[in-house]
Amino acid sequence: MSSSTALATVGGTRTDARNDVMAVNAAEEQYVTFTVGSEEYGVNILSVREIRGWTPESRLPNLPDYVRGVINLRGIIIPIFDLRARFGGGATSVTKRHVVVVIQVGERTRGILVDAISDILAIGHDAIKPPPDVDGGMVDAEYLSGLYTADDRMVTLLSVEKLFSVENSELDSATKALPALERAS
Amino acid sequence: MEDLSRFKQTYFDESAELLEVAEAGLLRLTPGEVDSDEVNAIFRAVHSIKGGGGAFGFTELVAFAHEFETVMDGVRNNTVPVTTELVDTLIRANDLLGQMLAYAREGDPAPAGTTDGTVAALRRHLSGGAPQAQAPAAAPAAPAPVPVYADDEDDEAGLFGDAMAAIAAARAEEDPVPPGKLRWTIVFRPRPDLLMSGNEPAFMLRALRRLGDATVECHTDALPTLQTLEAELLHLSWTVTLLADADVDLDKINDVFEFVADDCDIRITADAPPPAAPEAPPPVTDPLPVAAPPAVVAAVPEPPPKTPGADAPKAEAARPRPNGGGAEHAGLTSHTIRVDLDKIDRLVNMVGEMVITQAMIAEHVRELPPGEFQELLEGLEQLAQHTRELRESVMSIRAQPVSSVFSRMPRLVRECAATTGKEVQLVTSGETTEVDKTVVENLVDPLTHMIRNSIDHGLEGPEERERVGKPRAGTVHLSAQHRSGRIVIEITDDGRGINRPKVLSKAIEKGLVQPGATLSDEEIDNLIFLPGFSTADQVSNLSGRGVGMDVVRRNITSLGGRIGVYSTPGEGSRFVLSLPLTLAVLDGMVISVGEERFVLPLTNIVESLRPKAADLHGLVGKCDVMMARGEYVRLVYLHQLFGIPGAVADPTRALVVLVETEDGSRLGLVVDEVLGQQQVVIKSLEANFRRLDGVAAATILGDGRVALILDVAGLREMSRHMDSRAPRPPSSPVAALPAPALEPV
Numbered sequence: 001m002s003s004s005t006a007l008a009t010v011g012g013t014r015t016d017a018r019n020d021v022m023a024v025n026a027a028e029e030q031y032v033t034f035t036v037g038s039e040e041y042g043v044n045i046l047s048v049r050e051i052r053g054w055t056p057e058s059r060l061p062n063l064p065d066y067v068r069g070v071i072n073l074r075g076i077i078i079p080i081f082d083l084r085a086r087f088g089g090g091a092t093s094v095t096k097r098h099v100v101v102v103i104q105v106g107e108r109t110r111g112i113l114v115d116a117i118s119d120i121l122a123i124g125h126d127a128i129k130p131p132p133d134v135d136g137g138m139v140d141a142e143y144l145s146g147l148y149t150a151d152d153r154m155v156t157l158l159s160v161e162k163l164f165s166v167e168n169s170e171l172d173s174a175t176k177a178l179p180a181l182e183r184a185s
Numbered sequence: 186m187e188d189l190s191r192f193k194q195t196y197f198d199e200s201a202e203l204l205e206v207a208e209a210g211l212l213r214l215t216p217g218e219v220d221s222d223e224v225n226a227i228f229r230a231v232h233s234i235k236g237g238g239g240a241f242g243f244t245e246l247v248a249f250a251h252e253f254e255t256v257m258d259g260v261r262n263n264t265v266p267v268t269t270e271l272v273d274t275l276i277r278a279n280d281l282l283g284q285m286l287a288y289a290r291e292g293d294p295a296p297a298g299t300t301d302g303t304v305a306a307l308r309r310h311l312s313g314g315a316p317q318a319q320a321p322a323a324a325p326a327a328p329a330p331v332p333v334y335a336d337d338e339d340d341e342a343g344l345f346g347d348a349m350a351a352i353a354a355a356r357a358e359e360d361p362v363p364p365g366k367l368r369w370t371i372v373f374r375p376r377p378d379l380l381m382s383g384n385e386p387a388f389m390l391r392a393l394r395r396l397g398d399a400t401v402e403c404h405t406d407a408l409p410t411l412q413t414l415e416a417e418l419l420h421l422s423w424t425v426t427l428l429a430d431a432d433v434d435l436d437k438i439n440d441v442f443e444f445v446a447d448d449c450d451i452r453i454t455a456d457a458p459p460p461a462a463p464e465a466p467p468p469v470t471d472p473l474p475v476a477a478p479p480a481v482v483a484a485v486p487e488p489p490p491k492t493p494g495a496d497a498p499k500a501e502a503a504r505p506r507p508n509g510g511g512a513e514h515a516g517l518t519s520h521t522i523r524v525d526l527d528k529i530d531r532l533v534n535m536v537g538e539m540v541i542t543q544a545m546i547a548e549h550v551r552e553l554p555p556g557e558f559q560e561l562l563e564g565l566e567q568l569a570q571h572t573r574e575l576r577e578s579v580m581s582i583r584a585q586p587v588s589s590v591f592s593r594m595p596r597l598v599r600e601c602a603a604t605t606g607k608e609v610q611l612v613t614s615g616e617t618t619e620v621d622k623t624v625v626e627n628l629v630d631p632l633t634h635m636i637r638n639s640i641d642h643g644l645e646g647p648e649e650r651e652r653v654g655k656p657r658a659g660t661v662h663l664s665a666q667h668r669s670g671r672i673v674i675e676i677t678d679d680g681r682g683i684n685r686p687k688v689l690s691k692a693i694e695k696g697l698v699q700p701g702a703t704l705s706d707e708e709i710d711n712l713i714f715l716p717g718f719s720t721a722d723q724v725s726n727l728s729g730r731g732v733g734m735d736v737v738r739r740n741i742t743s744l745g746g747r748i749g750v751y752s753t754p755g756e757g758s759r760f761v762l763s764l765p766l767t768l769a770v771l772d773g774m775v776i777s778v779g780e781e782r783f784v785l786p787l788t789n790i791v792e793s794l795r796p797k798a799a800d801l802h803g804l805v806g807k808c809d810v811m812m813a814r815g816e817y818v819r820l821v822y823l824h825q826l827f828g829i830p831g832a833v834a835d836p837t838r839a840l841v842v843l844v845e846t847e848d849g850s851r852l853g854l855v856v857d858e859v860l861g862q863q864q865v866v867i868k869s870l871e872a873n874f875r876r877l878d879g880v881a882a883a884t885i886l887g888d889g890r891v892a893l894i895l896d897v898a899g900l901r902e903m904s905r906h907m908d909s910r911a912p913r914p915p916s917s918p919v920a921a922l923p924a925p926a927l928e929p930v
Contacts, residue, residue: 056890057891058781058782058883058890058891058892058893059780059781059829060874060877060880060893061826061827061828061829061877061878061879061880061893062827062828062877062878063877069891070870070874070883070891071890071891072885072889072890072891075534075537075538075541075868075885076868076872076873077868077869077870077872077873077874077883077885077891078873078874079873079874107872108872108873108874109873110873110874
């Protein structure tokens, strides 16, 4: 199965990268980069728990299209977010070659669906450029932690904490009760 | 005979181990520093060998072991100094004990004089080192039968200590004889010279314990003063209260004393079980005359063979336990153990994974050609059964009666009553209802709050109550019960009920409800669960401290439970909490809608049916209802609710699963197919994501895919909003009616 081979190879890469990170200069941090369409994104390697091939998800009802659904990660249930859809590019039509980057955000584990893993980069703090002043409303710049130039490519570094900060469930259930009352008026 | 040799074998095996224990201890014995634990261990080893040997009539062995033991006793009491010579002597003695055991095993008498030298050496230490050591008068060293002396080793081992504890426990309960059991009272008063014949009363007491729950009382009244104490004589007697199964009869008890019947006085009486006859514990001062009202008084057993152990067929009863009392005591004292909750959680998790694996195998096996794998299928069937049982036992480890929470409430009520100046009476019922520990723990806060609330808001003051013709003291009733796989907890008060006009105006004032809205009584009552809602005119000490009923509801829903309120003005309010018994596993029905699969909790399902066109009706253009068993039930299209493409939309071609919420209201869920019943492990969706409407949790199906577990009451809520929001083509003038069909029928 192609997906499992993919998993094995990327998984291996990841382990090596983990070992490398120990030896790396303190001023540098390692980033896992991946592509979505023609764009390249990066997340800090320390938040990446594993990289796995695509497995079919179970859909969740009534959620924005970038929430693809949930999968079973060895007994725990994690949501899968579609990065392309998150940036307004529509839902990814997945193939077995697509990749899920499993990310640890605080207590929570999530998966991000991307097209392919591209690289592991050691990036010094100085080399990270702040995101440009984007017109308000075009890009919600909160989740951009910086830009980096690798050769001729631009890598958009993402803050995973903010990228998929799902609504608080308490907030959610509180707002839920209200429409019931309003409609009666 | 065969039996006896088996016991002998056990004795020799255990003795061999004990010899090793003793030797290891002796080798660690350093002159000058005496480790009392070490010394005790050696002493016990030797003592046990001696005791067992006595039971089998190995008199030479016993005589020698006794010498050895006496010296060890001296060491233990610091009357025999530990010197290098002593240790050497003791090690030699230990070796010799092994030899004696070997002779006994072969059934050969030891050559005359075998032990002489060592005995002499041992005695030298005894007399030389400790003038005050009561060296027993020179017993003939070799083959001649040697008296066996009393010692208090067993007492030190805790035998009687345990017995006293057991007596205390039994007395505390004063329990009547349970059905099917018999209570025997055995008064066992040995003659003082019982020990001389190599008998150990402890063995008999242990044998009695093996027959049932024995409560042993030791009578020390005959103990002489220290000056007149004869260490070789037995001054103790015992009363044993034995709670045994009905198949334990007089003969079995008599068998215990078979070897000693000549040397003691025994009275055995039985209480008849059901008329729990007042048990008259024999007065300590004079244990012999037993007052046992409706009792069968047994005769002293017939004389047993003179040589114990020689050819006794019933050796079982007096089976020696050479390895000391330790194991026996452990079994008696601890019926419970404390376990780290984490360990249980891991166990629960593992069982959960096992349930998934089992389901996975079952799924694959279903695809095999039938008939060819009969044994596999049978094995799988058994596995399923075992898994279920395992699951239940593991779950029951965590179960705890709700009384641990309920018992905290009387104090709370007293305090609240004092603060508010109201008279309150708390009635509880169903305290023994068992629920998972995590559920119980999470009940404390909601219950505390709700009881406070009931007293503060619900109950009137005594004067007001008298005015309206109620008793001065208000009653708060707290109850728990199991209902269809869930626990239902109710808090009922007989107060004034919810003041609906006030609640409504407060809600409008706070902008929670738009002015001019018409709400049903039930809807108004439920307003109290909204965040930010408080009817307290002023913040009192009790309620209104920022903790509202919304927090209560949130606590309950986070446990997978629901809360409902039912109120009658002037008569009181009733809060009903419905909670799952455990948070880990549930019995579910797997259903499919389009490509998706869901799990419905089995407890919610009434039946599933395929409706005929004639059964279906539209209700004021708002929703579809179905006639099912003489009742109209509202239909909820799951694919609509969840936006699932490719599902069967026509109810006559789909299936309708009739579900019922805890409050009894029914709903018809339109689904594509019902795939089958399955145990599922509840996995949190919130741990890594968040709560979803209409979804209680998630689970992993046999193929490893995730399925959502539906929350029926949540679905009902969702569909209410859905029906009113989604405009349906024929818009009706009565569109604002609160959907009537969803009220309980």
